[in-house]
Amino acid sequence: MADSEVHKPEKHIIPLTLTTLKAACSQCNLRELCLPYGLSEPEIEQLDSAVGARRRIKRQQNLYHAGEDFEAIYAIRSGFFKTDVLLEDGRNQVTGFQMAGEILGMDGISGETHTCNAVALEDSEVCVIPFSQLEQLSREIETLQHHFHKVMSREIVRDHGVMMLLGTMRAEERLAAFLLNLSQRFTARGYSPAEFHLRMTRDEIGSYLGLKLETVSRAFSHFQEDGLISVQQKHIVILNHAGLKQLLNHQPN
Amino acid sequence: MADSEVHKPEKHIIPLTLTTLKAACSQCNLRELCLPYGLSEPEIEQLDSAVGARRRIKRQQNLYHAGEDFEAIYAIRSGFFKTDVLLEDGRNQVTGFQMAGEILGMDGISGETHTCNAVALEDSEVCVIPFSQLEQLSREIETLQHHFHKVMSREIVRDHGVMMLLGTMRAEERLAAFLLNLSQRFTARGYSPAEFHLRMTRDEIGSYLGLKLETVSRAFSHFQEDGLISVQQKHIVILNHAGLKQLLNHQPN
DNA sequence: GCAGCTGTTTGATCTGTGTCAATGCGAATT
DNA sequence: AATTCGCATTGACACAGATCAAACAGCTGC
Numbered sequence A, B: 001m002a003d004s005e006v007h008k009p010e011k012h013i014i015p016l017t018l019t020t021l022k023a024a025c026s027q028c029n030l031r032e033l034c035l036p037y038g039l040s041e042p043e044i045e046q047l048d049s050a051v052g053a054r055r056r057i058k059r060q061q062n063l064y065h066a067g068e069d070f071e072a073i074y075a076i077r078s079g080f081f082k083t084d085v086l087l088e089d090g091r092n093q094v095t096g097f098q099m100a101g102e103i104l105g106m107d108g109i110s111g112e113t114h115t116c117n118a119v120a121l122e123d124s125e126v127c128v129i130p131f132s133q134l135e136q137l138s139r140e141i142e143t144l145q146h147h148f149h150k151v152m153s154r155e156i157v158r159d160h161g162v163m164m165l166l167g168t169m170r171a172e173e174r175l176a177a178f179l180l181n182l183s184q185r186f187t188a189r190g191y192s193p194a195e196f197h198l199r200m201t202r203d204e205i206g207s208y209l210g211l212k213l214e215t216v217s218r219a220f221s222h223f224q225e226d227g228l229i230s231v232q233q234k235h236i237v238i239l240n241h242a243g244l245k246q247l248l249n250h251q252p253n
Numbered sequence C: 001g002c003a004g005c006t007g008t009t010t011g012a013t014c015t016g017t018g019t020c021a022a023t024g025c026g027a028a029t030t
Numbered sequence D: 001a002a003t004t005c006g007c008a009t010t011g012a013c014a015c016a017g018a019t020c021a022a023a024c025a026g027c028t029g030c
Helices: A018-023 A041-050 A131-140 A142-168 A171-188 A202-209 A213-225 A241-249 B018-023 B041-050 B131-140 B142-168 B171-188 B202-209 B213-225 B241-249
Strands: A013-015 A053-057 A062-064 A072-086 A092-099 A117-130 A195-197 A229-232 A235-238 B013-015 B053-057 B062-064 B072-086 B092-099 B117-130 B195-197 B229-232 B235-238
Touching: A041 A131, A041 A142, A053 A062, A053 A072, A072 A131, A072 A202, A072 B142, A092 A142, A092 A171, A092 A202, A092 B142, A117 A131, A131 A142, A131 B131, A131 B142, A142 A171, A142 A202, A142 B072, A142 B092, A142 B131, A142 B142, A142 B202, A171 A195, A171 A202, A171 A213, A171 A235, A171 A241, A202 A213, A202 B142, A213 A229, B041 B131, B041 B142, B053 B062, B053 B072, B072 B131, B072 B202, B092 B142, B092 B171, B092 B202, B117 B131, B131 B142, B142 B171, B142 B202, B171 B195, B171 B202, B171 B213, B171 B235, B171 B241, B202 B213, B213 B229
Parallel strands: none
Antiparallel strands: A013 A053, A053 A117, A062 A117, A072 A092, A072 A117, A195 A235, A229 A235, B013 B053, B053 B117, B062 B117, B072 B092, B072 B117, B195 B235, B229 B235
């Protein structure tokens, strides 16, 4: 869709010309959610110059694969991703869903190799931030350094939340937590808190939540029967936010 | 045990005198596992001066509590910790076990507040590294900055591994993975890969692995029947390392 | 319009792990 | 040596969610 103008066949890199460069961070309306958060105007312009390029990823294509060399982290400009890990024996699990303003690729820093796959769930665009440049810049700009540390730490805290979910919650609680989390993140991006389109399949939701797709489907149906949500395929309307929240705090034992 | 010499009643802080200061990192035999990894001698001495103090934590005491202000991260000098998260409804989960050379507290960076509890499972000692000083120093020392980023990233990768375990593995696979992981970490610290003492209870293992303590106990017994390990309360001997590993790759479906 | 595909829903049954309960063991205290 | 207390083990049974299976919906391409 309006994509055919880009045709460097390998990887759809959009080299930053003077005009696109200008647009990198300083013109970006995700500034407040993304890496530049808290930076002053001149600092943002420095960051602009570090952002190497933008890259378009079509639906179902990988931004990176597990095993590839790590060189950059990515800020999602638009679109929607999942990350997943593959075990030797073939089992795999979705470790997260990422949306605009969020950062992808930090798993690769530790071993200089990506440890998971990042796959676009819809046509997407990311800003490529070469990691060595980010490190250099964050040695110069204290605010950037601090904010990047917060971003990494937030990922750790998020992961702990998922561990909690997988370790202690029952199927319907997991799905309720998942929906509320999506709602909250869409809201932060200016979309409706109550109505949205799921970009992922039941199977992918199940993988993320440690459930089988049938269980996810049944939980959706049950929520609908109870008037908590309306589901039609991937179209979700949250009818009773508080009711969903209650599911989480209501302790069975 | 030989602990009564320390008696500043609040929090057992050991102020760094000239002699103890010298010992902070440059004299520490965990250098290679810990933050100073890769630093030159003079750089290590700079790091020494940033390490504020050491602190002793007795068994069952908290290094920090969820909700407390975040000011420092901690490097474990000796001992053994668990971290756990508490949900409003009272459910809680162990999110990790940490041993000498590992870093605690990075969850607190994002919100300037600790998000979990860190509890000593045996009498322990940590180095207190005030975070603002670490940030300042890592703006000056590129190697330190890079290594700190790796440490944070490693925590993310570790968490993904736990998510994998919780999301896709069966009870016995989880326990096998847990034992192999402990074995590997003890080995890296110069202890026996095959024989060790568990510092945590069955309940804590279960919480970490998303299982009930009875299930953990049964899995231990089963491993013993199969000659994979010998268990006697908290004393573990791994008799068949390869056999445990096989449990992980053997895919049921 | 129809065929074929992918993803979803729903039902029937099976099973791994949770739950409840009793017993056992070891370390600390007296 | 006896008592207590916190953990650990083991058994019997229940149940949430997995598995297997069939039907269905929506989309793409012909």
